[in-house]
Amino acid sequence: MTIDVKRLYEEDYIGKEIILQGWVRSHRKQKEYGFIDFYDGTCFKSIQIVYEKDIDSFDEIQKIKNGSSLEIEGLVVKSPSGGQDFEVKATKVILKGDSPEDYPIQPKRHTREFLREVAHLRPRTRLYQAVFRVRSVAAMAIHEYFQNNGYVYTHTPLITTADCEGSDQMFKLTTVDFDKLPLDEDGKFDATKDLFGKQVYVTGTGQLHGEAFATSFKKIYTFGPTFRTEKSNTKTHANEFWMIEPEIAFCDLEGLMDIEEEMLKYVVGRVLDRCPDEMQFFDKYVEEGLTDKLTKLINSEFVRIDYEEVITILNNADIKWDFEPKFGEDIAKEHEKYITEYFDSPVFITNWPKEIKPFYMKENPDGKTVASVDLEVPGAGELMGGSQREEDYDKLIARCKEMNIDMTTVDWYINLRKYGTCIHSGFGMGFERLLIYLTGVENIRDVIPFPRTPNNCDF
Amino acid sequence: MTIDVKRLYEEDYIGKEIILQGWVRSHRKQKEYGFIDFYDGTCFKSIQIVYEKDIDSFDEIQKIKNGSSLEIEGLVVKSPSGGQDFEVKATKVILKGDSPEDYPIQPKRHTREFLREVAHLRPRTRLYQAVFRVRSVAAMAIHEYFQNNGYVYTHTPLITTADCEGSDQMFKLTTVDFDKLPLDEDGKFDATKDLFGKQVYVTGTGQLHGEAFATSFKKIYTFGPTFRTEKSNTKTHANEFWMIEPEIAFCDLEGLMDIEEEMLKYVVGRVLDRCPDEMQFFDKYVEEGLTDKLTKLINSEFVRIDYEEVITILNNADIKWDFEPKFGEDIAKEHEKYITEYFDSPVFITNWPKEIKPFYMKENPDGKTVASVDLEVPGAGELMGGSQREEDYDKLIARCKEMNIDMTTVDWYINLRKYGTCIHSGFGMGFERLLIYLTGVENIRDVIPFPRTPNNCDF
Numbered sequence: 001m002t003i004d005v006k007r008l009y010e011e012d013y014i015g016k017e018i019i020l021q022g023w024v025r026s027h028r029k030q031k032e033y034g035f036i037d038f039y040d041g042t043c044f045k046s047i048q049i050v051y052e053k054d055i056d057s058f059d060e061i062q063k064i065k066n067g068s069s070l071e072i073e074g075l076v077v078k079s080p081s082g083g084q085d086f087e088v089k090a091t092k093v094i095l096k097g098d099s100p101e102d103y104p105i106q107p108k109r110h111t112r113e114f115l116r117e118v119a120h121l122r123p124r125t126r127l128y129q130a131v132f133r134v135r136s137v138a139a140m141a142i143h144e145y146f147q148n149n150g151y152v153y154t155h156t157p158l159i160t161t162a163d164c165e166g167s168d169q170m171f172k173l174t175t176v177d178f179d180k181l182p183l184d185e186d187g188k189f190d191a192t193k194d195l196f197g198k199q200v201y202v203t204g205t206g207q208l209h210g211e212a213f214a215t216s217f218k219k220i221y222t223f224g225p226t227f228r229t230e231k232s233n234t235k236t237h238a239n240e241f242w243m244i245e246p247e248i249a250f251c252d253l254e255g256l257m258d259i260e261e262e263m264l265k266y267v268v269g270r271v272l273d274r275c276p277d278e279m280q281f282f283d284k285y286v287e288e289g290l291t292d293k294l295t296k297l298i299n300s301e302f303v304r305i306d307y308e309e310v311i312t313i314l315n316n317a318d319i320k321w322d323f324e325p326k327f328g329e330d331i332a333k334e335h336e337k338y339i340t341e342y343f344d345s346p347v348f349i350t351n352w353p354k355e356i357k358p359f360y361m362k363e364n365p366d367g368k369t370v371a372s373v374d375l376e377v378p379g380a381g382e383l384m385g386g387s388q389r390e391e392d393y394d395k396l397i398a399r400c401k402e403m404n405i406d407m408t409t410v411d412w413y414i415n416l417r418k419y420g421t422c423i424h425s426g427f428g429m430g431f432e433r434l435l436i437y438l439t440g441v442e443n444i445r446d447v448i449p450f451p452r453t454p455n456n457c458d459f
Numbered sequence: 460m461t462i463d464v465k466r467l468y469e470e471d472y473i474g475k476e477i478i479l480q481g482w483v484r485s486h487r488k489q490k491e492y493g494f495i496d497f498y499d500g501t502c503f504k505s506i507q508i509v510y511e512k513d514i515d516s517f518d519e520i521q522k523i524k525n526g527s528s529l530e531i532e533g534l535v536v537k538s539p540s541g542g543q544d545f546e547v548k549a550t551k552v553i554l555k556g557d558s559p560e561d562y563p564i565q566p567k568r569h570t571r572e573f574l575r576e577v578a579h580l581r582p583r584t585r586l587y588q589a590v591f592r593v594r595s596v597a598a599m600a601i602h603e604y605f606q607n608n609g610y611v612y613t614h615t616p617l618i619t620t621a622d623c624e625g626s627d628q629m630f631k632l633t634t635v636d637f638d639k640l641p642l643d644e645d646g647k648f649d650a651t652k653d654l655f656g657k658q659v660y661v662t663g664t665g666q667l668h669g670e671a672f673a674t675s676f677k678k679i680y681t682f683g684p685t686f687r688t689e690k691s692n693t694k695t696h697a698n699e700f701w702m703i704e705p706e707i708a709f710c711d712l713e714g715l716m717d718i719e720e721e722m723l724k725y726v727v728g729r730v731l732d733r734c735p736d737e738m739q740f741f742d743k744y745v746e747e748g749l750t751d752k753l754t755k756l757i758n759s760e761f762v763r764i765d766y767e768e769v770i771t772i773l774n775n776a777d778i779k780w781d782f783e784p785k786f787g788e789d790i791a792k793e794h795e796k797y798i799t800e801y802f803d804s805p806v807f808i809t810n811w812p813k814e815i816k817p818f819y820m821k822e823n824p825d826g827k828t829v830a831s832v833d834l835e836v837p838g839a840g841e842l843m844g845g846s847q848r849e850e851d852y853d854k855l856i857a858r859c860k861e862m863n864i865d866m867t868t869v870d871w872y873i874n875l876r877k878y879g880t881c882i883h884s885g886f887g888m889g890f891e892r893l894l895i896y897l898t899g900v901e902n903i904r905d906v907i908p909f910p911r912t913p914n915n916c917d918f
Contacts, residue, residue: 002709004677006609021709022677023879041676041708042609069879071709097850097880105878120668120871121878123675132672136612143602150465150501153595157909158617158684159699161916172637173630173661175688178648181637189637195688195698196916202632202661209579209909209918213591216582217500218463218481224684225617229634229654239654240618249500250461250480391556412579412918419564419580420482420528421556450616450668457620457655459668459871 006042013076014086020047020072021096023124026107029062036064036093037107038072044130044277048087049074055090066106067099067124112446119450119459127285130278131439131447134271138438139431141270142223142244145263151246152217155224156206161198162409170201171227202227206245207360207426208413211389214247214424215416221246223431231454235443238432240452247426253371253388256425257304257348260375260384264346265298271438272298287440293379294438302346307369310339310349317342328353333381340378347376359403361387363395373427380437386427393417465501472535473545479506479531480555482583485566488521495523495552496566497531503589503736507546508533514549525565526558526583571905578909578918586744589737590898590906593730597897598890600729601682601703604722610705611676614683615665620657621868629660630686661686665704666819666885667872670848673706673883674875680705682890690913694902697891699911706885712830712847715884716763716807719834719843723805724757730897731757746899752838753897761805766828769798769808776801787812792840799837806835818862820846822854832886839896845886852876 002019022040032053039046049072051061064070073092079085104118105125115122122128146153159173175195176182182193191199206222213220226243248259272279272294283290314325314335323332331339331349339347351369354361361370372387390396396414400407407414435447445451450459461478481499491512498505508531510520523529532551538544563577564584574581581587605612618632634654635641641652650658665681672679685702707718731738731753742749773784773794782791790798790808798806810828813820820829831846849855855873859866866873894906904910909918 004609021881041611042678067879069881096882097876097878099879100877103878120671120875121675123672129675132613132676133611135614136606136610139612139614140602140606143599147595147599150463151595152500152592153598154591155594155598155684155701155908157699157907157911157918159686159911159916171632171634173632175630178631178640178650181640191637195690195913196911197914198916200916212579213582213908216580216588217591219501225614227618231654240616242614416579417556418559419556419562420526420558422480422528423555448616449614449672452616452618452655454654455656457618457657457659459616 004042005038005040005045005047008047008076008086009043009045014078016076017091018074018076018088020049020070020074020088022070022072024064024066024068024070024099026066027064034062036070036072036090038070038088039129041124041129044126044133044275044281048079048084049090049093050087051090051093056092060095061093064093064095065099065101065103067103068095069097069099070094071096112443116445116451123449126281127441128446130275130281131435131441132449134275134278134439135435135447137274138267138271138435139223141267141274142263142431144270145266146219146221146246149219151219151221152213154206154210154213154217154220154222156203156209156213156222156245158203158225158227159196159200160203161200162406169228169230170204171229173200173202204228205243205428207247207428208410210245210247210426211413211424212416214249214426215420215422218249219246220248233454235445236433236436238444238448238451238453241444241448242431244429244431245426247424249422249424251425252423253350253373253425256386256388256427257302257350257373257375260348260373260386260427261302261346264375264383267434268294268438269298282440290440297346297377300345302348302375303343304348304350305343307349307352310335313342314338328355330356336376336381340376344378346378346383349374349376357387359399359405360389360396362390363399371425377437380433383433383437384427384429386425388423388425391417391421391423393421463501464497464499464504464506467506467535467545468502468504473537475535476550477533477535477547479508479529479533479547481529481531483523483525483527483529483558485525486523493521495529495531495549497529497547498588500583500588503585503592503734503740507538507543508549508552509546510549510552515551519554520552523552523554524558524560524562526562527554528556528558529553530555571902575904575910582908585740586900587905589734589740590894590900591908593734593737593898594894594906596733597726597730597894598682600726600733601722601890603729604725605678605680605705608678610678610680611672613665613669613672613676613679613681615662615668615672615681615704617662617684617686618655618659619662620659621865628687628689629663630688632659632661663687664702664887666706666887667869669704669706669885670872670883671875673708673885674879674881677708678705679707692913694904695892695895697903697907697910697912700903700907701890703888703890704885706883708881708883710884711882712809712832712884715845715847715886716761716809716832716834719807719832719845719886720761720805723834723842726893727753727897728757741899749899756805756836759804761807761834762802763807763809764802766808766811769794772801773797787814789815795835795840799835799840803837805837805842808833808835816846818858818864819848819855821849822858830884836896839892842892842896843886843888845884847882847884850876850880850882852880 025037028035036049071094074088074090182190184190222245354370375384377383484496487494495508530553533547533549641649643649681704813829834843836842
């Protein structure tokens with residue numbers, strides 16, 4: 001019976017004949033026998049295959065190299081050594097696909113920089129097996145949380161004519177031949193000749209469209225790829241990443257924070273439950289204390305505090321800041337770090353100055369701040385950003401004018417306020433930022449299967 | 460207690476005081492009382508709100524218009540009339556957001572063409588409430604199927620330098636100013652000055668990257684947006700749509716068909732289970748016999764037949780074809796229809812002529828056909844397309860040369876065959892095509908929240 005390696009660890013196969021299909025992680029040869037560290041990707045653990053001198057083609061088997069694909073027939077037996085509970089005593093080892101001596105993935109510690117150069121092979125290493133399985137499990141946990149709570153998964157469009165972020169941060173999408181650009185009478189590029197008859201972009205957010213669906217289904221979420229043209233080569237920026245954007249009608253800022261907190265705890269809990277081997281690996285080799293950090297988060301009650309109060313705390317701190325904390329300005333990484341350490345807890349910072357926030361956020365009665373909230377998490381900084389949305393038609397128009405928003409491309413969005421408008425709120429969470437937090441892996445390039453960053457679109 | 464309307468239908472609330480928040484679908488006024496057909500989007504069903512003369516602000520309440528948002532306080536009571544089991548006797552009706560007399564969504568039958576013109580409001584209608592909830596439930600069912608069966612959800616990149624489909628079908632992505640194009644010495648567009656230092660596209664498939672992950676995790680799937688530049692205005696084409704692309708190592712064509720069949724039955728079953736009201740609505744107003752059709756599919760065993768045999772059956776049919784069935788050519792819509800009716804079942808058509816299939820499909824020993832399979836479904840035509848992939852390095856190279864594939868951008872893909880290659884297979888399913896089949900709604904524009912088609916990128 002052909003089975004996944006995963007099943008060996010779920011059921012008792014000792015004494016049974018099985019067939020496995022997978023790859024060689026490493027191969028230790030002795031004169032009279034050999035050991036193959038064998039994996040098939042269905043779980044983090046590999047399985048030890050033992051073969052002895054009396055097996056068919058012993059000499060051929062001894063030549064099998066790391067990375068080769070094999071079919072193994074054998075008997076599951078109790079392991080005589082202490083390293084594992086059981087192993088497979090091979091009765092047949094069939095080479096399916098050979099691998100050369102210079103196979104880039106060898107059973108040793110490769111640098112992450114090197115492994116990025118072989119992005120098509122790096123998911124075969126233990127580190128990336130762990131990272132990308134956690135990525136899958138975390139994604140599913142997010143879907144579970146929202147579906148279990150009655151949210152409608154909404155596929156908002158990626159091709160748009162405008163969005164909240166400003167078109168200078170968006171990729172242009174076109175079907176034209178750059179060497180035969182259609183031009184108008186003035187010799188300028190004529191987008192009316194392009195496929196959509198106008199200039200279109202790839203979006204940086206699904207929020208606006210999400211709001212249309214939230215005012216139809218009450219609770220919706222998006223989960224899809226997002227794009228930014230930022231030309232920055234930092235550990236936390238990529239030009240393509242995935243985002244989750246829930247939007248909830250009849251929900252205010254307090255209600256929004258309840259949802260953010262509950263969702264995050266659910267997802268962290270599911271990953272700890274479902275990926276114990278992977279999390280143990282991260283804890284041991286990537287970030288010491290990771291599981292403690294995450295367990296603590298699940299059991300904590302997140303702090304909720306005003307931006308203004310945060311500025312006061314920062315100014316009262318006995319610290320020489322690189323950036324002076326000042327009302328009206330964004331807070332820096334060093335401030336985020338201090339605040340989460342100060343409270344030793346995740347912190348919701350609420351009611352930010354309106355000048356540094358987008359046009360759609362609801363203005364507070366003070367006229368200075370908006371009903372927005374950032375969630376700061378110990379060791380990772382900002383994990384989510386959200387707000388109550390301006391639900392008043394006139395106030396939203398006024399805000400658009402104040403901020404020079406081109407209203408022609410978002411008139412449908414503004415008009416939502418004319419038809420049964422209601423208080424509503426939403427937030428965005430960068431999926432990769434969550435993964436960095438969950439795995440301890442620091443660089444966004446290492447949590448995306450094939451990362452896209454400036455001057456880097458190989459593979 | 461504020462609750463979702465959905466909960467009224469899940470638990471017994473009769474005799475309880477509740478608060479509801481949602482919108483007016485219609486409002487019937489009498490002199491002494493009134494009825495509000497009230498929904499909040501959390502389930503397909505609405506709830507009847509009754510108010511009587513003695514309520515506060517009776518005259519104001521009578522002015523409430525369709526589409527307005529309300530907060531209702533009231534008592535759940537057994538319904539005196541036969542139309543429903545219970546209703547809410549309002550003690551308070553609070554207008555939250557007004558709606559004008561000319562609110563586009565009125566309680567009457569609007570044409571789908573008209574509703575596409577108000578794409579931001581159409582999810583409030585019963586048809587689109589049903590369509591987009593089924594979309595969400597079907598998406599979750601797909602995730603469940605693959606996660607329950609040990610597949611790793613893989614986010615393949617959308618930004619690519621090349622893919623299987625040929626770049627003439629792909630959107631170009633750029634950050635340049637079209638009126639200040641960077642040019643090289645020859646006066647041609649210089650893509651090295653663009654963000655990635657080369658010309659990049661938005662992908663039409665995640666398959667190639669999926670294969671890299673399948674040869675690491677054995678079983679993977681993608682589920683994400685996909686793009687085609689096709690300038691065709693048909694009922695089944697959109698420029699942006701969602702696709703599911705599973706890829707499985709150590710799996711041949713027979714195994715692949717097993718998976719396709721099992722997955723489809725699972726998803727159809729989940730939607731029937733979880734969306735009974737929506738499916739009943741489609742059955743009544745959109746496609747008569749829909750639930751019977753879907754139930755039959757779940758209980759049928761799909762036919763598996765060679766392409767060559769299909770051509771013979773078509774040629775033996777006593778029918779005057781618009782397109783003559785001919786070995787070596789694709790089959791037309793009329794043929795698909797005939798074949799599924801001939802067998803009265805979903806039909807897997809296998810082993811297609813290699814000339815009409817992509818370079819990566821595995822050539823059969825006959826030298827004429829490839830190990831590919833299309834699933835044809837009664838009433839919807841082709842639902843999935845898949846194949847065994849060429850796992851042999853030399854054969855793949857030969858095929859690339861034969862078909863003039865630019866190997867420089869896919870060298871990493873080809874090289875996967877050098878490192879422990881194995882038999883592997885995968886398929887693609889257009890998510891919207893599945894939705895058209897599940898809902899009976901015929902036009903792809905009506906199953907995508909904000910559809911993108913040539914010259915149409917409003918909203």
